[in-house]
Amino acid sequence: MIEVKNISKSFNGQQVLKDITTRFEKGKTNLIIGQSGSGKTVLMKCCIGLIDADEGDVIFDGKVFSRLSGKEQRITRQEMGMLFQGGALFDSYTVEENVMFPLNMFTKMTFDEKKDRVNYVLDRVNIAEANHKFPSEISGGMIKRVAIARAIALNPKYLFCDEPNSGLDPKTAEVIDRLISDLTEEFGMTTVINTHDMNSVLQIGQTIVFIYNGELWWEGDKNGIMKTDNAELNDFVFSTELTRRAK
Amino acid sequence: MKFLYQVGDYIMIMFQAFKRPDKGKVFRRQLFIDFQNMGATSIGVVTIISVFFGAIIAIQTAENIDNPMIPLTTIGFSVRQMMILEFGPTIISLILVGKVGSSIASEIGTMRVSEQIDALKVMGINPANYLILPKITAAMLYNPVLITFSIILGILGGWAASVFTGIVTTTIYIEGLRAWYDPFTITYAFAKTEVFAFIIASVSGYKGYTVKGGSVEVGQASTSAVVTCTILIVVFDLILTQMMLM
Ligand SMILES: Nc1ncnc2c1ncn2[C@@H]1O[C@H](COP(=O)(O)OP(=O)(O)O)[C@@H](O)[C@H]1O
Ligand SMILES: [Mg+2]
Numbered sequence: 001m002i003e004v005k006n007i008s009k010s011f012n013g014q015q016v017l018k019d020i021t022t023r024f025e026k027g028k029t030n031l032i033i034g035q036s037g038s039g040k041t042v043l044m045k046c047c048i049g050l051i052d053a054d055e056g057d058v059i060f061d062g063k064v065f066s067r068l069s070g071k072e073q074r075i076t077r078q079e080m081g082m083l084f085q086g087g088a089l090f091d092s093y094t095v096e097e098n099v100m101f102p103l104n105m106f107t108k109m110t111f112d113e114k115k116d117r118v119n120y121v122l123d124r125v126n127i128a129e130a131n132h133k134f135p136s137e138i139s140g141g142m143i144k145r146v147a148i149a150r151a152i153a154l155n156p157k158y159l160f161c162d163e164p165n166s167g168l169d170p171k172t173a174e175v176i177d178r179l180i181s182d183l184t185e186e187f188g189m190t191t192v193i194n195t196h197d198m199n200s201v202l203q204i205g206q207t208i209v210f211i212y213n214g215e216l217w218w219e220g221d222k223n224g225i226m227k228t229d230n231a232e233l234n235d236f237v238f239s240t241e242l243t244r245r246a247k
Numbered sequence: 248m249k250f251l252y253q254v255g256d257y258i259m260i261m262f263q264a265f266k267r268p269d270k271g272k273v274f275r276r277q278l279f280i281d282f283q284n285m286g287a288t289s290i291g292v293v294t295i296i297s298v299f300f301g302a303i304i305a306i307q308t309a310e311n312i313d314n315p316m317i318p319l320t321t322i323g324f325s326v327r328q329m330m331i332l333e334f335g336p337t338i339i340s341l342i343l344v345g346k347v348g349s350s351i352a353s354e355i356g357t358m359r360v361s362e363q364i365d366a367l368k369v370m371g372i373n374p375a376n377y378l379i380l381p382k383i384t385a386a387m388l389y390n391p392v393l394i395t396f397s398i399i400l401g402i403l404g405g406w407a408a409s410v411f412t413g414i415v416t417t418t419i420y421i422e423g424l425r426a427w428y429d430p431f432t433i434t435y436a437f438a439k440t441e442v443f444a445f446i447i448a449s450v451s452g453y454k455g456y457t458v459k460g461g462s463v464e465v466g467q468a469s470t471s472a473v474v475t476c477t478i479l480i481v482v483f484d485l486i487l488t489q490m491m492l493m
Pocket of ligand 2: 040041162163194
C-alpha cells in the first residue's frame with residue numbers, strides 16, 4: 001500500500017499540486033484520472049521520487065520515503081517499476097538487453113538464470129521472437145509491452161504506469177490495460193495508473209482519484225463514477241458522445 | 248547570473264558522475280561501447296586532416312625560408328613543433344568537439360527527453376555516473392592515443408610533401424625532426440590533451456543531461472555543447488600555455 005500525505009508542488013510560483021492526500025491499495029489497479037495538464041504525471045513522479053514535492057510525504061508500506069537514507073531510498077526504488085509514457089526503452093539496447101538490464105544491475109544471477117527470467121517475463125507480456133530487435137524496430141504496442149516486462153523483471157512491489165495506452169489503437173490499448181491488471185493481481189502489486197482514457201477507467205478502475213487543476217476533486221471506483229453528481233467529474237467523464245450514450 | 252548557475256549545476260552533476268560505479272562489469276561494458284563509438288567516428292577525419300596539415304606546414308615553411316641563412320632543417324623542425332605543440336592537442340581536440348562532443352550531447356539529451364534517464368533513476372541507478380563517467384574515461388584514455396597518432400601522421404605528411412616536391416631530402420627532413428628537441432613539449436601536449444578531453448566529454452555530457460523539452464532542445468543542446476567546448480578549449484589552451492611554457 002502507498003499512502004500519499006498532503007503533497008503540494010509548485011513550479012516557478014505556479015501551483016501544480018495542492019495538498020493531495022490519498023492511498024493506493026495493494027493488489028489493485030489504482031487510477032489517477034484527469035485532463036491533460038491537471039498534474040497526474042507530476043503526482044506520479046512525486047510518488048516515485050523523480051520530482052521532490054515541496055510539502056508532504058509518500059509512505060510505502062509504512063516507510064516514509066523522504067526520511068529514508070540515500071541507500072535505503074535506492075533499495076526501495078528497486079522495489080518499484082515504472083512504465084513511462086513513451087516506454088523509455090534504452091534505444092541502444094535490444095529488447096532482451098533492455099529487460100535484462102535491471103537484472104544485470106541488481107542481481108547476482110548467472111547469465112542463464114537471467115536469460116530464463118527475461119524469457120519468462122517477455123512471454124508473460126506476449127512477446128515472442130523479438131529478443132534481438134531494437135526498440136526502433138518494433139511497434140508502439142510492443143514497446144509498451146517490453147517496457148512492462150522490464151518494469152516487472154525484478155518482481156516489484158509497486159508498479160507505476162504513466163498513460164500506459166496513450167498513442168495506441170483502442171484494441172491494443174485494451175490489451176495493455178488487461179495485461180497490467182492481470183499482472184497486478186497475479187503478483188499482488190500496488191499498481192498506480194495515470195490515464196485520461198475512459199475505456200481504461202471503466203475496464204480497470206478499481207480505485208479512482210480524479211485530479212482537477214492540481215486538486216484531488218473526487219475519489220471512488222468505477223461504479224461510483226457513473227453515478228456521481230460532481231459537476232467537473234461529470235464533465236470529464238461524459239465528454240464524448242459515446243460515454244453520454246453509455247450512461 | 249545564468250552562467251554562474253550553470254557552473255554550479257555542472258559541478259554538482261560532476262560530483263554525482265564521479266562516484267564509484269555500482270557494478271564494475273557494467274561500467275566496463277559502457278566504457279567499451281563508448282570507445283567503439285569514439286574510435287569509429289573520429290579516426291577517419293583525424294587521419295585525413297593530420298596528413299594534409301603536416302604536408303601544408305612543410306610546404307609553407309619551405310616557402311618562407313628562401314633566405315639561405317636559414318637552414319633547411321627548419322622544415323622538419325617546424326612540422327614537429329607545430330604538430331606537437333598546437334595541431335595535435337588543440338586542433339584535433341577542436342575537431343573532436345564537433346564529432347564526439349555533439350554526439351555525446353545529443354545521445355544523452357535524447358535519453359533525457361525520452362525519459363530514459365528517469366527510467367534509470369527509478370531503477371535506483373545514478374544516471375550521471377552510469378552515462379557520463381564512462382564517456383569522460385573513454386575520452387581521457389582514447390584522445391591521447393588519437394593525438395599521438397595525429398602527430399605521427401602529420402610528421403609523415405610533412406615528410407611526403409617535402410620529398411615528393413623535392414624541397415628537402417629525407418635525411419635533412421629527419422635531421423630537422425631531431426633538432427632542438429625538448430621532451431617537455433610532449434608533457435605539455437599530453438597535459439593539454441587530457442584537459443581538453445575532460446572538457447569535451449564532461450561539458451557535452453552536462454549539456455545533454457540537463458536538456459528540457461523535446462527534439463528541438465536536444466539540437467540546441469548539441470550546438471551549445473560545441474560552442475561552449477570550443478570556447479573553453481581555447482581559453483584553457485591559453486591558460487595552460489602560460490602556465491607551462493612561460
Ligand atoms: N518540470 C516542470 N517544470 C515546470 N512545469 C511543469 C513541469 N512538469 C510539469 N509542469 C506543469 O505542471 C502541470 C501538470 O503537468 P502534468 O503532470 O504533466 O500533467 P498531466 O496531467 O497531463 O500528466 C502542467 O501545467 C505542466 O506544464
Ligand atoms: Mg502526463
